[in-house]
Amino acid sequence: MLIETESTPNPATVKFLPGRTVMEAGTRDFADPEAAEASPLAQGLFDLGDVSSVFFGRDFVSVTAGEGVDWGDLKPRVLGVLLDHFSAQAPLFRPGSAGDILIDDDVPTDDPADADIIAQIKDLIETRVRPAVARDGGDIVYRGFDRGTVYLAMHGACSGCPSSTATLKQGIEQLLKHYVPEVTDVRAA
Numbered sequence: 001m002l003i004e005t006e007s008t009p010n011p012a013t014v015k016f017l018p019g020r021t022v023m024e025a026g027t028r029d030f031a032d033p034e035a036a037e038a039s040p041l042a043q044g045l046f047d048l049g050d051v052s053s054v055f056f057g058r059d060f061v062s063v064t065a066g067e068g069v070d071w072g073d074l075k076p077r078v079l080g081v082l083l084d085h086f087s088a089q090a091p092l093f094r095p096g097s098a099g100d101i102l103i104d105d106d107v108p109t110d111d112p113a114d115a116d117i118i119a120q121i122k123d124l125i126e127t128r129v130r131p132a133v134a135r136d137g138g139d140i141v142y143r144g145f146d147r148g149t150v151y152l153a154m155h156g157a158c159s160g161c162p163s164s165t166a167t168l169k170q171g172i173e174q175l176l177k178h179y180v181p182e183v184t185d186v187r188a189a
Contacts, residue, residue: 003082005075008137008157009167012052013064014071015137015157016078018086023056027139029155030054039093044081050074055138055156056092062137062156110145118145120180125152129172133158140172148184150176 004017028039031053036042041061042054050069055062063078065071110118125142133140138158143151152168173186 001083001087003079003086005079006137008062010064010137010157012067012069013062013137013157014075014078016061016063016082017059018061018082020086021059022061022092023058027058027141027155028056029139029159030056031159037094038096040090041081041085041092044085045078048074048077048081051078053156053159055159057134057137057139057156060134060137064157064159114145114182117180117182121145121150121176121183124176124179128175133167143189148182150183150186151189152186153189 002019004019006015006017008015028042030036030039030042030046033043033046036046036054039056042056045051045054045061045063050066051063051074052066053064055064061082065074122142125140129140136157138154138156140158141153141155143153145151150173152172154168158167168186168188173183176183176186
């Protein structure tokens with residue numbers, strides 16, 4: 001089995017491509033070892049000790065190294081964990097319940113009167129933004145719209161990336177403002 005690697009705009013994050021589907025649908029972000037308990041693979045990566053976050057995309061795993069960690073030393077160890085996991089065809093998640101799902105209450109509730117605007121925003125995010133962000137080892141998810149402001153959650157390589165603010169403001173905000181004039185601001189949720 002060959003696992004390819006790609007650098008990302010975030011120098012602390014490397015994207016690993018196992019040549020197979022990682023997540024059938026959606027994405028999953030593990031920001032700490034406690035969250036990783038839901039996944040044997042994520043937990044195995046955190047157990048290396050030098051990993052600060054793990055992100056599963058459709059066909060990739062993004063791993064973020066802790067501060068000051070040398071990827072030259074960490075990459076072979078991450079590859080070993082990934083090879084062992086995918087070669088064994090181990091499950092990605094432990095059996096569990098919906099009780100493990102985090103619901104963030106800090107996101108504004110969408111106004112039903114804005115349904116058409118929100119549909120346009122979501123379509124642009126799904127068709128233009130998310131594919132581009134996934135190529136960089138991350139994900140961006142719509143979280144809400146309130147009085148002209150779009151709230152987006154950044155995951156994977158995008159979370160903590162030095163260029164994420166520029167991407168959000170100069171890229172995504174400009175795109176949304178161009179196609180949806182009601183958008184006045186874009187913020188990370």
